[in-house]
Amino acid sequence: MEAEHFLPFRKSAVIALCAEEVPAKERESFLEFARLLAALVHHRYHVRGDGLLDAYQVLDPAADERAVHSATTTDYIVAQQILERELVELAEAxxxxxxxxxxxxxxxxxxxxxxxxxxxxxxxxxxxxxxxxxxxxxxxxxxxxxxxxxxxxxxxxxxxxxxxxxxxxxxxxxxxxxxxxxxxxxxxxxxxxxGMRPLDKLLIGVPAMISGIIVIATKLIAALAPVLLLLAFWAGLRQESVRLDQTALISLAAGTGAFGGYLFRQFSKFKNRKIKLLKTLSEHLYFRNLDNGAGVFHHLLDAAEDADLKQMLLTYHFLNTTPHPLTPADLDTQIESWFHSRWNTTFDFEARAGIQALQSLNLLTEPHPGTYTAIPLPAAITHLDAHWDNIFRPPTSGKRKTGAAPTQDHTG
Known part of the structure; x- marks a missing residue:
């Protein structure tokens, strides 16, 4: 099985691991950079989540919330398209x-x-x-x-x-x-x-067959003997008539009742076995269920946000601490080797996605085509601060802060 992209460390752990390798005089600046970057990524996923949950509300309205307008057939179709597209993208992110x-x-x-x-x-x-x-x-x-x-x-x-x-x-x-x-x-x-496994069928079928043969041989055949002889007489297969007296009828009723009781017991065993299997399945799912409905999207949004932030932090940290520019392949190798040698963790890092995300924030330079380096921490903090301020700046309020690129939504 191929290595996953998932890095099994919390974002706080990744920040701490990177901060340990930053020179002491730059550590506080790096932590400030991480806080600003986390706030910016969180805001973008917050905005994305609002639109996504609005679409989900169309398909699965909350019982305690009222809708302003009744959803049309077109609304359902559009909402499902948004939901499936975002679900795949968020899951990958x-x-x-x-x-x-x-x-x-x-x-x-x-x-x-x-x-x-x-x-x-x-x-x-x-x-x-x-x-x-x-x-x-x-x-x-x-x-x-x-x-x-x-x-x-x-x-x-x-x-x-x-x-x-x-x-x-x-x-x-x-x-x-x-x-x-x-x-x-x-x-x-x-x-x-x-359904029943072969073993379940054997556990029910074999005892049922044995006990059925015993019931038929000892109860039913003996009780039906007079009836069978009488039917043979009516069919011309027997010359001597048979009289069904009270004793024969009582015996017939007892034999039939015994056979009916046997059938009921076997049916009950089958139902009880199936109920036991359903109980096993319910218990298995109950203790493994994490979330349902809209809660799943909340979980995905948080997980995608964490993954994006870890990817961007690691990309910036390694480009910032390496004395020469790196290609995406070199960056992949460095980060994967770092986690494997120090924490025995194997995963598939996607450097190109991290580079693209940091470029959208003007945090990288490209000295030569295909090679990248990070801008210094003080400049990076200034850029992030400007991006954050411009999120709430009305378009007509004037020029954007120096160092800020037009705001773009990075969705991982």
Whole structure:
């Protein structure tokens, strides 16, 4: 599996790690730069989030909020288009990776940690969007031999899985889960149907067959014998008539009742087994569910904001502390090697995205085509301060502050 873009460090940790390598006399300036950059990135995602949540409100109106206008069919279509586009872009900005349909189909076919077999319609399977972040290999002790023993099972686990499923009528299912084994992805479908595994069928079917043979042999056949002989007489297969007296009728009723009770018990066992499987599935999902609906977008916005900020900070820090200009490939190698050698962390850094974001803020120079360096910290702080002030400056109020470029929204 390819290395992820996700860096498993909080933004505060990244700021602290970079600040430790800055000369003591520049450390306070670097922290001020980080605070200004974080405020600017946060504002941009705040504005983006407002538009996104407005679109989601059209598709899934909050029960405790009133709408000014009734949504039209066109409003639903436009809102869903915005939602799906922003969902994919935010998921990528937050370092989530798209899970293809083939991997989900494998989850249906392979053994899962939760002993439940599920099925889902192909239409739901093809329409759903799944994203993952944080891949880890884990080992867990699971029950074996009907719970008499335990054995260690190694599996791939995703720290977070995002699920988006459009429904007819414009409705959407939007959920976020944590700690999901790769082979259990099928359990995240809301309309998945619980089925019986071969082992479940054997546990119910074999005892049912044995007890059924016993009931039929000892109860039903003996009770039906007079009736069968009478039917044979009516059909001309037997010469001697058979009389059904009160004892025979009572025996027939008892045998039929015993067989009916047997069928009811087997049906109850089947239902109880299915209820147990549903309970197992519900518990599995309950403890892994992180967020639903609009809350998922809040989570994505925060995660994308953090990822953007970490990317920009690392790009600026390494370009600022390296004595010569760097190409994007050199910057990739330096940052990835730094995390691997010092914190044993492997990830795929995207230098070009960080460079593009910093260029939009006039924080980089390009001494030679394809090579970049950062402007000094005092100038960088001045540029960020000017960008921040110009966010709230009316267009007609006069010239922008020196050093500020026209404000552009960087969306990662």
């Amino acid at each position: 937050a370092d989530f990776t798209r899970i293809d349909t083939a991997e989900i189909r494998r989850a249906f076919a392979e053994h899962s940690l939760v002993k439940v077999r599920l099925a889902v319609d192909d239409q739901d399977l093809d329409a759903a969007l799944f994203f993952r972040r944080g891949v880890a290999e884990r080992t867990e002790q699971v029950k074996w031999l009907f719970g008499l023993r335990r054995r260690a099972v190694e599996f791939t686990c995703y720290s977070k899985v995002l699920v988006y499923i459009p429904r007819l009528g414009g409705e959407v299912v939007l959920k976020l889960f944590r700690d999901v084994p790769r082979n259990d992805l099928e359990m995240l479908y809301p309309d998945a149907r619980v």
